[in-house]
Amino acid sequence: MPEHPGVLQGRGAHGTPYGDAALPDKRQVAASFSRAAASYDAVAELQRNVGMQLLxxxxxxxxxxRWLDLGCGTGYFTRALAERYVQGEGLAVDIAEGMLQHARPRAGAVHFIAGDAEFLPLQNASVDLLFSSLALQWCSDFPRVLNEASRVLRPGGVLAFSSLCVGTLQELRDSWLAVDGFVHVNRFRHFQDYQHMCTVSSLQVLALQREAQVLHFPDLRSLTTSLKDLGAHNLNPGRPGGLTGRSRIRALIEAYERFRQPDGLPATYQVVYGVLQKPLLVVRA
Ligand SMILES: C[S@@+](CC[C@H](N)C(=O)[O-])C[C@H]1O[C@@H](n2cnc3c(N)ncnc32)[C@H](O)[C@@H]1O
Known part of the structure; x- marks a missing residue:
């Protein structure tokens, strides 16, 4: 890992205690996004819309x-932040080395660092803005993410994040449940949990909202292919493994067809937008 001012060395994606069976395996998350680096941009329409709304x-x-794009992926918003804060110094962190390799050549003077949102490889009070679009739903310990944000932000600094909550991919989840009773879709936190965790954190909540966005697909295969190309297919521990038999797929198609709308098969995303600020230091007379 190259040296950067304000960046702690030797922590991050490979220094964290992975492997808790109750949590999504971060090595798998990293490997899945690394594999998707080349295909991601072509299918990331919703991710671009959400990131633009967060900006x-x-x-x-x-x-x-000094700003940080946390979970930078292919670097689309890293470049947008570099354009917005022309005088600022940019950092981008991602847990997936494949994503970093993809983003690095495209984002000029930004420093790209392998790291984990729950163990940020940054010094205390070293950034003014922590921007994170659609990455933090992969972190099982969100209060820890908020603590880390609070630690690395300078007083007055801002954490702006988008994430996903319960209700996301509900149609796919319900269709699978009807077929075999298993949850084949990534698990998401409730919006109320985001509200609670943000409120009790040491950051001040400036805004916290939930908005639904619905994508439409011509058929089930286009939906599942796009999830795979994003690197966002189901990675839950305990997910049913093995081959998916033809009859189960037929049953799944039938179950999902019940949701069909004039524009196609809907896939709902419940998007959380949060803007939080680290309080300014109070100087007592
Ligand atoms: C859906 S992509 C979003 C990428 C980019 N922010 C965008 O909006 O296009 C999620 C990214 O978060 C990264 N990620 C997942 N868990 C992470 C973690 N714990 N720490 C840092 N990055 C993480 C993934 O590797 C992936 O690149």
Whole structure:
């Protein structure tokens, strides 16, 4: 890992205690996104819309001398942040080395670092803006993410994140449940849990909203292929493994067809947008 000012060495994606059977395996998350690096941009329409909406929610007056794109993926929003904060120094962190390799050549002077949102490889009070679009739903310990954000933000600094909550891919989840009683879809936190965890954190909540976005697909195969190309197919521990038999697939198609709308098969995403601020230091007289 190259040296960067304000960046701690020797922690991050490979220094963390992985392997807890109750949690999504981060090595698998990293491997899945690394494999998807080349196909991601072509299918990431929703991810681009969500990231643009998150950018639009950034406080206009924020001076980001140093900013971090956390879970930068292919670097689409790393480049957008570099354009927005031309004078600032940019950092981008991702747990997937394949994503970093893809993003690195495309984002100019930004420093790309392998790391984990729950164990940020950054020094205390070293960034003014922590931007994270659609990455934190992969972190099982969200309070830890908030603590890390609070630690690395300078007083007055802002955490802007988008994530996914319960209700996301509900149609696929319900269709699989009807077929075999198993949850074949990644698990998501409830919006109320996001509200609670943000409220009790040491950060001040400036805004926290949930908005539904619905994509439409011509058929089930296009939906499942796009999830795979995003690297976002089901990685839950305990997911049913093995080959998916033809009859089960037929049953799944039938179950999903019940949701069909004039525009095609819907896939709902429940998107959470949060903007939080680290309080300014209070100087007592
Ligand atoms: C859906 S992509 C979003 C990428 C980018 N932010 C965008 O909006 O296009 C999620 C990214 O989060 C990364 N990620 C997942 N878990 C992470 C973690 N614990 N720490 C850092 N990055 C993580 C993945 O490797 C992947 O690149």
């Amino acid at each position: 639009a929610r950034l406080p206009a007056a924020l001076q980001a001398h």
